[in-house]
Amino acid sequence: MLHGYRAAGRGARRRSLVTAVIVAALALLSAHVAEVDPARLWTHLGGFLNYFDRLLTLESGGGRVWTDPGEWLWGWKKWGLLLADTLLIAYVGTALGAIGGFLLSFVAAANLVRNPWLRGTARRVLEFCRTVPDIVFALIFVIAFGLGPVPGVLAIAIHSMGALGKLFSEVVENIDRKPVEGAVASGASWPAMVRFAVLPQVLPNFASYALLRFEVNVRQASVLGFVGAGGIGQDLIEAIRKFYYNDVAAILLMIILTVMLIDLATERLRHWLIGAMERPA
Template sequence: MHAPGSTAISAQEAAFRDLRRQRRATTLVGVAVLAVLLAAAAWMSEFHPASVVAGFPRIGEYLSKVLPSLEWANLLAGPETEGSLAFWFYRLDAWLLLLFETAQMAAIATLMGAAVAMLLAFPAAKTLGAPNWVFQLTRRLLEATRTVPEIVFALIFVWAFGVGALAGILAIALHTTGALGKLFADAMENVELRPWDGVRASGGTWFEACRFAVLPAALPDLLSYAMLRFEVNLRSASVIGFVGAGGIGEELYKVISFNYYEEISAIILLIIFAVMLIDMTSERLRRRVIEVVT
């Protein structure tokens, strides 16, 4: 005869095993459905393993052409000596100037986009109590601006304003508004609302509650998102130069078109170093802001 306690434990163990079997069955069904969907996506997009395997050697061939032929004995020689760093970066002064222009494009576009995104994020945050029609309109507007790629906006603005940096700045700023607006609104929705309730209860307006209760709490996250977007925009500014929107992208498109292989790697390396510098700077700035806010 079993004790009542052991009977209850056995019943719990049996229930646990049944629940575990159900979860395993559900997981297996989910994995099977996911596998079918992935297979269908690969078939429709012509993602064939044989094509991928066949293409990898060609990637290696291209990289072998892009990488410079440096020679240790001539590494520090002048720009007229093949195999030297100076020969590899023989147009360094012009490239740095174009990269600086690209960084300025990204900075201005990020500042413009972040400013507009900040204004739109408050009504786009569901927890802050904006009228539903304002909330829906703002959300749809942000979705529309971030859905269209920057290069499409750049093509439109190049046609409207002509070839140059202005078209690139406007294209990146417009896309940045949509992307940062969504991130800013999500960050504001995660803010503790007791300060908000306190400001509202003491007679503060909706705008005052946004300014004094929500913004200080969300500021570190907003700054982090903006700095991350600055990095993204630096890369975007390099790409949209392919359509005549200014910056180092035009130079990169030119050297790719003419198969100046070593120049391709030199320009890409400069862009990588610029992104690394921005990342280190933004991290220090974010920590300073967090120290001031907290």
Template sequence: MSEHTLKPGSLPAEVLARFDRLRAERRRTTVIGLAIFALCFAAAAWVGEFSLSRIAEGAPRIHEYIVKILPELRVSQFGEDMAYWFYGLPQWLALLWETVLMAYLATLLGTLGAVLGCFFAAHNLTPNGPAYFVARRSLEVARTIPDLVYALIFVFAFGLGPLAGILAIAIHSMGASGKLFAEAAENIDMKPVEGLRAAGANWVQTMRYAVVPQVLPNFASYTLWRFELNVRTAAVLGFVGAGGIGQELITAIRMLYYEDVSALVLLIVLTVTCIDLLCEKVRHHFIGKENLA
């Protein structure tokens, strides 16, 4: 790099001209971007029936509703008030346990599917072109259709209850994790794969001894994260009759059992937080092991 001494006001004319041109260009882009944005905003507000007057109308009602669902807790008789607020605790805890089990089984099934699918959907590992195409497209469809929609359909096919919910979450998880797994598998070091191929290993042996050891920590970490998400999902699948605590919550909201709503929401948040913390612990355990090796 050559050295320049720059004094204010002594810049060469062509540098200044270039600066002006770039700045004008940049400003033009910004103005066009803002115009597109304003257009999108207006269109969105129109189709979304969104206006300040509606917000102003809704705000007091939201406040009123929140006041209604909050329990009355007095310091003088805190114990009794808490007992009254959480009168359904044993039943709710059983439902929360069911919710967590649903998420567990669904994560397990979904991950099995994703692991099988990802070896076909990673372009560096796939045995052949058609398998790659089919695997990619099926994972895409599996993850783009929301779990709640699968649940709605499965409730008809498999009947009301947790079975439909578990299958719904499992299929969605398979698609979502399968994509991430395939991406992780595409980023591996290919030397062990070539080594095994050169030594005459077949496709299954190559996957087992060259790929799995490299991707396992990644997969474990994604799976834990997926489990956290699935617990959240399992908690709302009851809205469409697919098992778990959601059924209780939607009943409380629809039937206007105000204080039950806040109790249930609080329990769900606590459960989700505990699961998140637990998963974080396990994840650190895995990472710690990796660094040691």
């Protein structure tokens, strides 16, 4: 028995070693193909770190930015309004995307729709929406609608619809089938079956995923401003291009603090929703 145990252990270690060697070889091959140069990275590491040092150094006086908050955060009112625009862009885009993903998720679920053409069409639409980067959608809509928040809202809505539709459909496919079978046996129509047998089971998870997506979209809305899609990203990219280091640091600080607060609030709300779902009626 001991001999068999040792042999099994040697086999597992051998497989782990072979797997590690294969992964390392693939990583080296990928680095070679991508022309990754560790020596160049090491040479320019100082400049990379120096950039962040410049962000935290006042342009006048050479002290650290936190020693003179008045000069550092001189534009906080203007940036605050732009940050509010970013939050609204993320909120409206998430809401529209959640509605679209909600509607398509039931059609894309294999346990609710037996028609492979209808189900496949819904899935392909969701795949297209989440595969194309939202910044590409934003560039297209900026050309179509001009600068402003509308391109950002549309880009976030389309990408969120694809991502949330996929997550929602997976939740639907893991529901308890007994209420569905009972609704069908009683003669309920397909919409009525979804409304009374499926929706009560999935709604808390849907809300949880939508809140998580809102967190992601706040960050994305900041980036979409780089291409003129509204929000604080427009001022951030302008400060980066003009080497206004203190402004870059101040804007990044405001974005980071805002995202942290949103993360804390939505995390508590998600946990409450999951707990509400698990509590007996």
